[in-house]
Amino acid sequence: MDSFSSPSSSSSSPQMSTEDFMDQLKVQLAQAYAEEFLETVRGKCFEKCITKPGSSLSGGESSCISRCVDRYIEATGIISRALFNAR
Amino acid sequence: MGLLAIGSCLIVANKRTMVPFRSYFLLSISMDPSALNNPQLQQLINQEKERAMANEMIAKLTSACWDKCITGTPGSKFSSSESNCLSNCAQRYMDMSMMIVKRDKDTFHMLTRFTREAKQN
Numbered sequence: 001m002d003s004f005s006s007p008s009s010s011s012s013s014p015q016m017s018t019e020d021f022m023d024q025l026k027v028q029l030a031q032a033y034a035e036e037f038l039e040t041v042r043g044k045c046f047e048k049c050i051t052k053p054g055s056s057l058s059g060g061e062s063s064c065i066s067r068c069v070d071r072y073i074e075a076t077g078i079i080s081r082a083l084f085n086a087r
Numbered sequence: 088m089g090l091l092a093i094g095s096c097l098i099v100a101n102k103r104t105m106v107p108f109r110s111y112f113l114l115s116i117s118m119d120p121s122a123l124n125n126p127q128l129q130q131l132i133n134q135e136k137e138r139a140m141a142n143e144m145i146a147k148l149t150s151a152c153w154d155k156c157i158t159g160t161p162g163s164k165f166s167s168s169e170s171n172c173l174s175n176c177a178q179r180y181m182d183m184s185m186m187i188v189k190r191d192k193d194t195f196h197m198l199t200r201f202t203r204e205a206k207q208n
Contacts, residue, residue, distance in 0.1 A: 018128050025132070029139060040150055048161055068161040072153065075165075075173055079149045082177035084141075 041072050152176035 016024075049064035050057075057065075156172035165173075188195070 018125070018131070021128070022131050022135075025135060029135060033139075033142060036146065040146065044150070044153055045161075048157075064160055067163055070163075071157065071161040071165060072149070075153055075157070076145060076149045078165075078170055078173045079152060079177045080145045082174040083145060083148070083181065 037076075041069055044072060045069060148177050148180055151180075 045065050045068035048068055049061050152173050155176055156169055
């Protein structure tokens with residue numbers, strides 16, 4: 001976890017305000033979340049839709065992928081409602 | 088100094104994409120001693136930490152429940168059995184979680200005792 005340790009202080013740059021810091025944090029969290037999500041969706045939809053890879057993506061495979069992404073996003077919503085509403 | 092150091096950490100951490108990066112990241116930030124001197128910041132970070140952990144749990148569960156419930160090729164909408172399965176899946180997972188902690192709390196105590204003793208040796 002070396003990357004997470006604080007680098008030795010230096011610099012004459014001005015301090016970041018709390019607000020700027022939190023904005024940056026939220027943006028980076030959102031980016032990281034989006035990357036993770038995309039990686040998961042790629043894995044799932046490849047599994048479901050590309051059963052026998054051919055020399056190009058067929059129309060069936062393309063529409064499957066498109067539906068798969070929609071369904072996965074929908075599934076995320078269903079799960080999150082099931083977890084955080086029905087307590 | 089603290090905030091600047093954390094800012095640089097942010098830029099580095101962005102290059103990581105491994106699960107569950109967000110939890111480790113937020114935990115490591117909140118353990119930075121200079122962050123602890125700022126209670127307002129600490130509280131904001133803790134809120135983000137909770138949000139990130141909840142999102143991670145949802146992502147993990149969605150991945151697992153998708154595998155269990157969506158057996159065929161994805162359609163243009165979920166059948167009612169599929170969406171019920173997804174919803175049930177999440178709730179049964181929570182039931183299971185609680186059951187494991189309650190029923191096996193003796194096992195847990197044993198485990199924590201062993202790890203503590205192992206650390207001392």
